[in-house]
Amino acid sequence: MLMSASAYRELQANPYRPWPARITSIMDLTEHEKLFELRIIDNEVREAFKFDSGQFVELSIFGVGEAPISISSAPSKQGFIELCVRNAGDVTGALHRKQCGDVVGLRGPFGRGFPFSEMKGHDVLLVAGGLGIAPLKSLINHIHDDRHDFGKVTILYGARNPDEVLFRYQFDMWKHRDDFDLKLTVDEADDTWTDGVGRVTGLFEELDIDPSVTYGAICGPPVMYRYVIDEMREKKMDVDKIYVSFERRMKCGIGKCGHCGVGHQYACVDGPVFNYWEAMNLQEAI
Ligand SMILES: Cc1cc2nc3c(=O)[nH]c(=O)nc-3n(C[C@H](O)[C@H](O)[C@H](O)COP(=O)(O)OP(=O)(O)OC[C@H]3O[C@@H](n4cnc5c(N)ncnc54)[C@H](O)[C@@H]3O)c2cc1C
Numbered sequence: 001m002l003m004s005a006s007a008y009r010e011l012q013a014n015p016y017r018p019w020p021a022r023i024t025s026i027m028d029l030t031e032h033e034k035l036f037e038l039r040i041i042d043n044e045v046r047e048a049f050k051f052d053s054g055q056f057v058e059l060s061i062f063g064v065g066e067a068p069i070s071i072s073s074a075p076s077k078q079g080f081i082e083l084c085v086r087n088a089g090d091v092t093g094a095l096h097r098k099q100c101g102d103v104v105g106l107r108g109p110f111g112r113g114f115p116f117s118e119m120k121g122h123d124v125l126l127v128a129g130g131l132g133i134a135p136l137k138s139l140i141n142h143i144h145d146d147r148h149d150f151g152k153v154t155i156l157y158g159a160r161n162p163d164e165v166l167f168r169y170q171f172d173m174w175k176h177r178d179d180f181d182l183k184l185t186v187d188e189a190d191d192t193w194t195d196g197v198g199r200v201t202g203l204f205e206e207l208d209i210d211p212s213v214t215y216g217a218i219c220g221p222p223v224m225y226r227y228v229i230d231e232m233r234e235k236k237m238d239v240d241k242i243y244v245s246f247e248r249r250m251k252c253g254i255g256k257c258g259h260c261g262v263g264h265q266y267a268c269v270d271g272p273v274f275n276y277w278e279a280m281n282l283q284e285a286i
């Protein structure tokens with residue numbers, strides 16, 4: 001993390017201290033998920049807050065608690081960050097009841113994100129299921145900003161049903177661009193749905209990729225990983241170029257409390273993004 005000297009000193013003095021951030025916009029995405037735009041109030045901290053796609057913050061609702069949430073905006077979006085949050089319990093429920101102008105707390109950014117610089121100059125295949133699109137949206141928009149540095153970009157996204165498809169407005173935009181190949185699918189369609197029906201792995205059937213130059217990025221429910229990786233390996237993709245983002249129960253976010261242990265590593269500092277080789281060596285990860 002690149003920080004000014006005084007912000008860095010404060011963080012060193014107390015890494016558990018959240019920075020106050022104001023909610024500047026709230027968008028309903030589905031019945032259970034909202035997109036929050038936040039602006040860190042302190043000018044110096046806001047300037048110093050730099051992150052990579054795939055990193056997360058610890059979001060705090062004062063008097064309720066903290067929850068780890070992936071940053072879903074691109075690093076190039078200056079001054080604001082976006083969080084796509086499902087109403088899952090105490091903290092996220094309290095956030096869902098907040099309004100524009102309210103103040104919440106942020107710590108971070110934490111963890112290891114996707115290897116953006118390494119991916120440059122290559123094709124990229126991004127596969128997301130459900131809420132897994134949140135960190136991948138950051139990566140997709142980051143690629144979009146530097147589009148000329150990448151080859152073919154393919155996005156596969158699966159949701160349970162059309163009502164649960166997140167970021168429809170973004171998908172509509174990517175769908176009409178000829179430099180993004182976007183394929184959507186839902187487990188159960190309705191009359192309005194015109195895209196694919198079935199699991200996200202079904203989208204691999206018609207996939208035309210050059211495995212020798214393609215990086216993979218996967219984020220979704222745990223059950224999805226094994227099947228998507230099998231499909232990628234079936235396409236002869238190099239396991240060194242497959243990256244997965246794991247969500248583990250977290251508390252501190254900074255490698256102190258031991259809550260997120262996975263194998264011999266901590267998901268909060270060694271992840272949440274792991275190379276497939278690393279992931280294979282982590283007990284119970286895949
Ligand atoms: C690195 C990381 C990134 C994440 N990114 C996002 C994101 O972008 N958007 C988003 O909505 N959520 C994200 N999550 C999940 C989010 O952190 C949990 O939903 C949240 O902590 C729940 O807190 P709560 O206080 O609202 O719910 P609680 O009241 O604590 O719990 C509600 C229920 O959710 C379960 N739960 C809590 N944490 C997790 C977890 N990590 N995985 C599975 N079940 C859990 C609890 O056991 C309980 O059943 C992320 C988690 C991690 C570790």
Ligand code: FES
Pocket residue numbers: 249250251252253254255256257258259260261266267268269
């Ligand atoms: S969340 Fe505390 S060690 Fe990872």
